[in-house]
Amino acid sequence: MVTVRVLRFADGKPVTxxxxxxxxxGSGFLDVGGVFxxxxxxxxxxxxxxxxxxxxxxxxxxxxHELYDGSLEEFMTFKI
Numbered sequence: 895m896v897t898v899r900v901l902r903f904a905d906g907k908p909v910t911x912x913x914x915x916x917x918x919x920g921s922g923f924l925d926v927g928g929v930f931x932x933x934x935x936x937x938x939x940x941x942x943x944x945x946x947x948x949x950x951x952x953x954x955x956x957x958x959h960e961l962y963d964g965s966l967e968e969f970m971t972f973k974i
Contacts, residue, residue, distance in 0.1 A: 896943045896966050900935050900956055903973040908939025912974075916943060916966070918952035 896916065900909040915932040932955075933941040946966070954962040954970065961972050 895968065896946045896948070896950075897969050898935075898941045898943075898954060898956075899969070899971045900939045901971060901973045906973070908935070908937065909974060910935055910937050910939060912939075912957050913955075914941040915955045916946065916952050917955065918946065918950050918966070 898914050898916070900912050900914065901907065902909055912935045913932040914935060916930040918928055918930065930943050930946055933943075935941050948966060948968060950966045951964060952966050953960050954966075954972070956972055956974060961974070962970070
């Protein structure tokens, strides 16, 4: 499971109703990766992807902007 939290850069408060998507890389012949559809952050500024198994590599896209490209972690925080 991966939880993405989005905070405002200016004051550190949660950003609500912001689109978050994860594009996961495949790691081998049978593991083709995939895109975990865009979800919107809740009132805590979080989105949880419970069907995403770790370890994994991929991209995190917030509000249409790629913010991260690399190893995915169980809990990831981004300030925008």
